[in-house]
Amino acid sequence: MGQTNNDERTPTLLDDMFSVANKRDQAALARLFDHFVPRIRAFCLTAQPGSNLMADDIAQEVLIRIWNKAHTYNPESASLNTWVFTIARNARIDYLRKNGRYQTGIDPDFLWADDEDENADPFREAQQKRDQDTIRASLKQLPSDQRQVLAKVYLEGKTHKETSEELNIPLGTIKSRVRLALNKLTVIIRR
Amino acid sequence: MIRYHPSIELLTEYSSGSLSLAKAVAVSAHLEHCKECRTQAHKLELVGAELFSDPAIPTSDQQLNQLKTNLLSKITNGEIESSFDKYGQAAPSVRMSKLQSGRPLSSESKYQIPKSLRQLIPSFYDDLKWMSLSPAVKIATLSNEKDGTQVALTRIKAGAFIPSHTHTGDEFTLVLEGAFSDESGVYKKGDFISRDARHKHKPVVTKDAECICLTVTEAPIEFTGWFTRLLNPILRKHHPSTS
Incomplete structure (x- = not known):
């Protein structure tokens, strides 16, 4: 069953998040890298094929954020996948704006919330x-x-x-x- | 009670991050008013999260080892800072600093400017550069986007109306203060109205208070009355889609 797999996988990544938050555990960060960075890069490369620079930049942003903000992550408010997806999405919007695709004076930072803690x-x-x-x-x-x-x-x-x-x-x-x-x-x- | 909401298509584009920033301004300002749409947008994010976390993607990739070694040591040593780490902080506090600097409180301070608009409206509605279309109707441009979309505010006196007009492209209107009505309904604070190019209407503001609306237009509106037609060149001149 696919679900059994998932049940085994999710706690591990969650444990890693808590180790990063509470113990500044670098090995846990490395495991989160292994899981998420290929997905973040795929997410970027499908939007901008061949743009490895953008993919690496956004992967870097997300990883920094995991390291710096792991303590603010609340599993009662959003799943880890959702949390990382919204960070990657926001970083991609920000990147595309700075690099001209949107050609806009509007700053997206206040338009997309990272994660809502509402009613957690x-x-x-x-x-x-x-x-x-x-x-x-x-x-x-x-x-x-x-x-x-x-x-x-x-x-x-x-x-x-x-x-x-x-x-x-x-x-x-x-x-x-x-x-x-x-x-x-x-x-x-x-x- | 908010009765008019963005369509599921718009919320999907917002949640996936594909919506243009001008349109996202209107959607996110509506979300601040509307818990139902916040919940809907969040559910739509779950779809993105599932597609994003596709298990078919291999979790370890030899090519990434260099990036990994390089990045992890820099991050854990605090050598690189996030370049977009502005999220989650309070929106610009220009408004507060104005108040603190002893600026007399105008009647305007009763209005709360939505968080997503504060980057475009740094202090009060009154401080914007308003252009009068008629004694009762004023417009202030907030942003002219390179793709031709305009973000603006329309401010109409209590009981007044906007002359009959059509839309030449898609238009979103969000009621920020007051209320207005047209042939199709009554729209109150927080209501989000979508109009397309076929739509012709004549909005009337309720008698109890002035009405301030956010509008996001892909093309200028066109007045259809005999005299008001004379205003069309002015509207075109100020709209980014035609300049």
Whole structure:
């Protein structure tokens, strides 16, 4: 079962986070590097193919943040994957702004919160874990066209419109594929 | 009670980080008002987190060893600082320092400026450079983006209306203070309204208070009345999509 694997994996990374926070454990940081850096680099390279410089820069930012902020991480508020994902996402937005893709005077720092500590509680932790298990299982069942558009939006950082232009598929079709996918993952809470 | 929210598409683009910064200004200012959308945005982040943590990616890569050795010693020795470690700190405290410097409190200080707008509105709404469109309607530009999107504030006196107009591109409006209505409904503080190019409307502000709205427009609005049409060249001149 995939879930058993995951149950064994997650506590280890969590333990490492606490060792980094409380014992300044360098070996734990190295294990977090091994797990997250390949994912952070893949996340960057899929948005900007060939841009190893950006990938390394963002990996560095995330690792610094893990080292400096591990004590602020609260597992009752967000899973470690989510915490690292939002840091990597924010670092990527920041990088792209500084390097001209967005051409803007707006500073993204106050527009995306790293993680919300709002209503952190053990109940929420359990609920999030259930949500994530559902999302993980449902992602595997998604038809490839729906998974493709989700990957474009989340991993490549494309808007629906950019996805539509790139795949040469009408915008309405892209929107409905994303919506269908999100419905299957049961992440839409209203309407 | 907030009744009008950003679409799931917009929240998805926000959560994935693909939304343009101008549009993200409007969405994040709405999120400050709306717990429901914050919860929704957070759920959408879980999707990103799952895709991001794909187990198919090998966890150890020989090529990364050099980066690893180099980086870890620098980090643990405190030799490199984060270049974006501004998150989580209080937004610029310009407002506070103005207050402390003995500036007389204007009637404006009753307004709380959303955190995500403070970088664009360093002190009070009154201190912005307002351009009068009519005795009752003023506009202040907050940011002209290179992609042609404009972030601006519209300020309308109590009971006044904006003359009938159409939108030539997508427009988002967030009610920051007061309320207004049009043919489709009544919009109050925190409500987020999306309009596209086909939409024509004539908003009227409620009689009890002035209304301040944040607008993010891809193209200038166009007035459709006989006399108000004369304003269109001015609006075009000030909009980044046409300059």
